[in-house]
Amino acid sequence: MMSEKLRDLTAASTFTGIGLLKDQQKFCDLKVTVKGEFFSCHRVVLASVSKFFDTRLSSTIRKSNLQHVQIDHDDVSPAIFGSLLEILYKGKDLITLDSVQDFLKMSLYLEIDYLTRYCEEFILNVDPKDSLGLWRFAQSYKLVNLSEKCSRRAAENIDTLPQGELLSLPKSMMLILLSLQKKLSMDDVCKTILRWVEFDQDTRSGFLTQFLPFIPFPHLSRPYLAELMEYQNHPFSEHVKESVVFALINNDDRHVHTCRKILCQQSVIVDSTDIVPVSVVVKATELPLEQGHTLEAWRNVEERYLLAPVPANTGCHFSTCTWRNDLYLLGGTLLPTYFAVYKPCDNQWTPLPPFLLGLGRGKHAMAAVNNKIYILGGLIKVPEDNKATSSGVWSYDIMSKTWNHVCYLPKSVQESSTAVLGHRIYLFGGQDDMEVNSDLVQCVDTMNNVAYVAGKLPSGACRPRACSNNGVIWVVLPTGQVLQMWENFHLADQREQHLAVEKNRNREVEPYRDQFTVSFRQLSQISAGDHIAACLNMNSITVIAVDTAVHGCVICDTSIINLTTGEAEKHSTCLTGAQYFDLHYINIPQVHLKQKTGILEVTNFSSRSSDTHSVSSLITTPLPEQNPFLVIKSGSNEQRETTSRPKSPAPGEAIREIEKRLFLRKRPHSEAERSFKQKERRQYLHLLSNYI
Numbered sequence: 001m002m003s004e005k006l007r008d009l010t011a012a013s014t015f016t017g018i019g020l021l022k023d024q025q026k027f028c029d030l031k032v033t034v035k036g037e038f039f040s041c042h043r044v045v046l047a048s049v050s051k052f053f054d055t056r057l058s059s060t061i062r063k064s065n066l067q068h069v070q071i072d073h074d075d076v077s078p079a080i081f082g083s084l085l086e087i088l089y090k091g092k093d094l095i096t097l098d099s100v101q102d103f104l105k106m107s108l109y110l111e112i113d114y115l116t117r118y119c120e121e122f123i124l125n126v127d128p129k130d131s132l133g134l135w136r137f138a139q140s141y142k143l144v145n146l147s148e149k150c151s152r153r154a155a156e157n158i159d160t161l162p163q164g165e166l167l168s169l170p171k172s173m174m175l176i177l178l179s180l181q182k183k184l185s186m187d188d189v190c191k192t193i194l195r196w197v198e199f200d201q202d203t204r205s206g207f208l209t210q211f212l213p214f215i216p217f218p219h220l221s222r223p224y225l226a227e228l229m230e231y232q233n234h235p236f237s238e239h240v241k242e243s244v245v246f247a248l249i250n251n252d253d254r255h256v257h258t259c260r261k262i263l264c265q266q267s268v269i270v271d272s273t274d275i276v277p278v279s280v281v282v283k284a285t286e287l288p289l290e291q292g293h294t295l296e297a298w299r300n301v302e303e304r305y306l307l308a309p310v311p312a313n314t315g316c317h318f319s320t321c322t323w324r325n326d327l328y329l330l331g332g333t334l335l336p337t338y339f340a341v342y343k344p345c346d347n348q349w350t351p352l353p354p355f356l357l358g359l360g361r362g363k364h365a366m367a368a369v370n371n372k373i374y375i376l377g378g379l380i381k382v383p384e385d386n387k388a389t390s391s392g393v394w395s396y397d398i399m400s401k402t403w404n405h406v407c408y409l410p411k412s413v414q415e416s417s418t419a420v421l422g423h424r425i426y427l428f429g430g431q432d433d434m435e436v437n438s439d440l441v442q443c444v445d446t447m448n449n450v451a452y453v454a455g456k457l458p459s460g461a462c463r464p465r466a467c468s469n470n471g472v473i474w475v476v477l478p479t480g481q482v483l484q485m486w487e488n489f490h491l492a493d494q495r496e497q498h499l500a501v502e503k504n505r506n507r508e509v510e511p512y513r514d515q516f517t518v519s520f521r522q523l524s525q526i527s528a529g530d531h532i533a534a535c536l537n538m539n540s541i542t543v544i545a546v547d548t549a550v551h552g553c554v555i556c557d558t559s560i561i562n563l564t565t566g567e568a569e570k571h572s573t574c575l576t577g578a579q580y581f582d583l584h585y586i587n588i589p590q591v592h593l594k595q596k597t598g599i600l601e602v603t604n605f606s607s608r609s610s611d612t613h614s615v616s617s618l619i620t621t622p623l624p625e626q627n628p629f630l631v632i633k634s635g636s637n638e639q640r641e642t643t644s645r646p647k648s649p650a651p652g653e654a655i656r657e658i659e660k661r662l663f664l665r666k667r668p669h670s671e672a673e674r675s676f677k678q679k680e681r682r683q684y685l686h687l688l689s690n691y692i
Helices: 004-023 043-049 051-063 078-090 100-110 113-123 128-140 144-156 163-167 171-180 186-199 201-214 222-229 237-249 253-264 489-504 651-663 671-689
Strands: 030-034 037-041 068-071 275-284 294-300 303-307 319-323 326-330 339-343 348-351 365-369 372-376 379-382 386-389 392-397 402-408 417-421 424-428 440-445 450-456 465-468 473-476 481-487 518-525 531-537 540-550 553-562 568-576 580-589 599-606 612-618 631-634 640-643
Touching: 004 078, 030 043, 030 078, 037 043, 037 078, 043 051, 043 078, 051 068, 051 100, 078 100, 100 113, 100 128, 113 144, 128 144, 128 163, 128 171, 128 489, 144 171, 144 481, 144 518, 163 186, 171 186, 171 201, 186 201, 186 222, 222 237, 237 253, 253 275, 253 580, 275 326, 275 531, 319 365, 319 372, 319 580, 326 365, 326 372, 365 417, 365 424, 372 424, 402 450, 417 473, 440 489, 450 489, 450 518, 465 531, 473 531, 473 540, 540 568, 540 580
Parallel strands: 030 068, 417 465, 531 580, 568 612, 599 631
Antiparallel strands: 030 037, 275 294, 275 580, 294 303, 319 326, 326 339, 339 348, 365 372, 372 392, 379 386, 392 402, 417 424, 424 440, 440 450, 465 473, 473 481, 481 518, 531 540, 540 553, 553 568, 599 612, 631 640
C-alpha cells in the first residue's frame, strides 16, 4: 500500500512533469480551440477530469485520428480556459471572488465535478453581503444545493443586504427570502415589501396580495401605522385602516369580538392571549350521522378540542383549503356539490353557492390564490351513474360569489394535492383516468390562466400531501418520503409568457415540450401510510400517516418534521370517527377551545420505530352508533375519568369490533412486518380493554 508521503511525492512529481511537458510542447496530442484561440494539451489530462472531453475524445477516436476540439460556448472564455490548464498542469489556485463564477460556469459546461464542488464551497465563504448576486447566479445555472444555501445566507443577513440588489429581486426570490428570514420586525417586513413594490410599481402592484401572509397588520407599531395612514392610495389601505381600529380598541372589553375578528382574518400565524395557532383536523365518515364532519383543534397530540361540525355530511373524498385563515370545504362522495366556509372567529360554518350543480366533485384538489378558491381535477358524475376523471380547473371568486372556468390541466387527475407559490398552483401526483398512479407535477398559472407540466415526482403517488410557506414547497408521499421542491422560476416565467402568447393566438401548445421547471430533494423519511394529511406548523411539518381506515377507526403515526434538519419526532395515535380526514394550521380564538376530546395516555408502549415513548390515542367517535362524543381519559396516576357516557355495548363486543377494525388492511405487508404489527396491535388492544 502506498504511504501518504509517497503519494504526495508522486502527485507533486507528476504535476511538475506534466507542467514541463506542456511548457515544452512535448507529446501534445490535442488542440483545443476556444473562440478562435488555440491551446495545446494532452488528451489523458483533460479526459481524466472532464466528462465533456472524455465523451468528445472517445467519439473522435472511434471515427478517426482527429486531435482537435472546438468550444464556442458562452460559458467558456479563452482566459478562463487558459487558467484551467494552469490548474490542471501545475496545481495553481487561480480562483478569486472576481473569477469564481466564470470558473463555475466553465466547470459545469465541461463537467469537471471536483472543480464545481470547489467553486461552490468557495462561494459559501464569501461576504454574506454578496449572497443575493450569488443566489441569482445559482438559480440561473440550476445549482440547487448552492441556490438553497445562498438563499438561507441571504435570509440570515437580510438586514445588511445592499438595498439596490434587494429591491431588484424578482418576485419569486423575494417570496423565498421573506419566508426564510427571522430577523426583521413586523414594521420592517412591511417596509421592505412596500419599497420592493414601489421600485417597479407598474409591474409589481398586482403582486401585493401574494405578500399578505408575511404581514400581521394588527401587530404593526402605532407610529408606523400613523406613517402608513399618510399614504395616498395606499396598496394596503383596507388592512391599515383595520389595524388602526384594532390599535384603538384593543384591550377594551366592549370590543373583544371586533378585535378577535380582525386577528382571525390575518393570513399570518398569530399567537396571543386570545388567539392561538392550532392544527385543525376535518374528520369524515360515510356512516349515517345527524351532523356533518367532525372538526377538531389540536394544540398538540395530547391536547385536542371539538369545534363546530360541518353542517352536512358530504362523505369522504372532500377537499379543503384556507384563505385568510378561513377554512373552505367542497364536495365529497355523498354531496359532491356542497361548498361551505368555516369562520374561526365565530366558530361557525356558512354554506356557499354550490359547485356546478348537477356535477360536483370528489377526489379533487383545492387551493386559494388572490381572493379566489380553485378546484382542480377530481371525479365528476356522468350519465348512468358513471364517473370520469376531470382535467378542468375552476375558480370561485370570494368577493363576487361566482364560479368561473379557468383552464384545463394537461393531464386529467384525481387524488392529487396542491400547494401555492405566488401566483402558481402546483398539483402533485394523483391517479389518471385508468387509476394508475401519476408522477406528474402540473402547474396552473393563475395570472394567465394556463397550465403546463412542471416536473415529475420520484415515483407515482396517489394522495400525496403538499405544504407551502409561500416561498418553499414540501411534498409528503404515501411512501413516507418528505421532499423539498426547487423551482426554476426564470424558466417558469418564460414558459408562462410563451403559453399566454399562444393562448391569445388560439394555438394549442404541447405541454411536455419544454424542460421541467421544478425538481426535488429528499428532506426526511417517515412512516408510510395508505392515507396521509399534512400541514405546515411554523418551522416544522405535522404529518398524520394512516395504515388503515375501516368504519371510522384508524391507527396512525403523527410525525413532526424539523424543516432545517429533517429530523422527525413521532407519536402513535388512534383516531375514531374518521374514514377520511384533512389537516390545516390556522388561528383559533381561545374561547372556542372548551370541549376537549378524549385522550387515552399510555406510557412505555413501543411504536413502529425502535424507540419506546409515550403514545397518545384518541377515542372520541366510538363503537356505539349513538355515542359520538364518548370521552375516556386515563392519566399517569391511573385514575380514570368518564364523561357523557351513553349506553355502550358489552366489553367483549367492543373489543371484537375494535379488533376487526384494527386488523383489516388495504394492502399486504411482508411476513416479518405483518408479524411485528400484529404483536404491536395486540399489545395495544390489551391496553384498550382496560378502558372499555
